[in-house]
Amino acid sequence: AQSVAQPEDQVNVAEGNPLTVKCTYSVSGNPYLFWYVQYPNRGLQFLLKYITGDNLVKGSYGFEAEFNKSQTSFHLKKPSALVSDSALYFCAVRDDAGNNRKLIWGLGTSLAVNP
Amino acid sequence: GAGVSQSPRYKVAKRGQDVALRCDPISGHVSLFWYQQALGQGPEFLTYFQNEAQLDKSGLPSDRFFAERPEGSVSTLKIQRTQQEDSAVYLCASSLAGYLVAGELFFGEGSRLTVL
Numbered sequence: 001a002q003s004v005a006q007p008e009d010q011v012n013v014a015e016g017n018p019l020t021v022k023c024t025y026s027v028s029g030n031p032y033l034f035w036y037v038q039y040p041n042r043g044l045q046f047l048l049k050y051i052t053g054d055n056l057v058k059g060s061y062g063f064e065a066e067f068n069k070s071q072t073s074f075h076l077k078k079p080s081a082l083v084s085d086s087a088l089y090f091c092a093v094r095d096d097a098g099n100n101r102k103l104i105w106g107l108g109t110s111l112a113v114n115p
Numbered sequence: 116g117a118g119v120s121q122s123p124r125y126k127v128a129k130r131g132q133d134v135a136l137r138c139d140p141i142s143g144h145v146s147l148f149w150y151q152q153a154l155g156q157g158p159e160f161l162t163y164f165q166n167e168a169q170l171d172k173s174g175l176p177s178d179r180f181f182a183e184r185p186e187g188s189v190s191t192l193k194i195q196r197t198q199q200e201d202s203a204v205y206l207c208a209s210s211l212a213g214y215l216v217a218g219e220l221f222f223g224e225g226s227r228l229t230v231l
Contacts, residue, residue: 043119043222043224044220107156
């Protein structure tokens, strides 16, 4: 069965510092991996995805994520955090095995960037 | 419209009432998903449509939940005889491609249902 874990409920960083939001996954086939962000009172917004190819994926708003197959991880990173990055971040995984249509979502990590 | 539109944004229902939640996806989007998001949780899959066909309804928690997309565009999620445990935010998402393509999902702002 597929699963995804976001081990940190909350991450606090100072503005200008690098940030990392962690995600690990488990699938039986190959993973399709996604990051979404949810701002207060807003819908979920797509940030980036990994399907195949280069392990380093670049996305919206300066975010990037690195796919690590051996560690089954897909951590979200940004070199220099902004206060406006403060939001709830969700990692999601889909297994490419079979006719699986479902994205499995993590519980979310609340990112607080302090000025 | 420019994005996925959901209505109502907020719904308060008395236990036992029926509710209907509407989703207007981005024009031309083939795939439409409904998710349920409880407080402090990630979205949980409810059902999936490819055009008008409901290809997967395995996430619907009970037979009180019913979804339709009769013309392959607007979708309605109906909950009959609401219970307190149905209180959650119901998210609709659409995608340009069919499910075999792992495309990005475009989400609406959600419909927050509170059952008293």
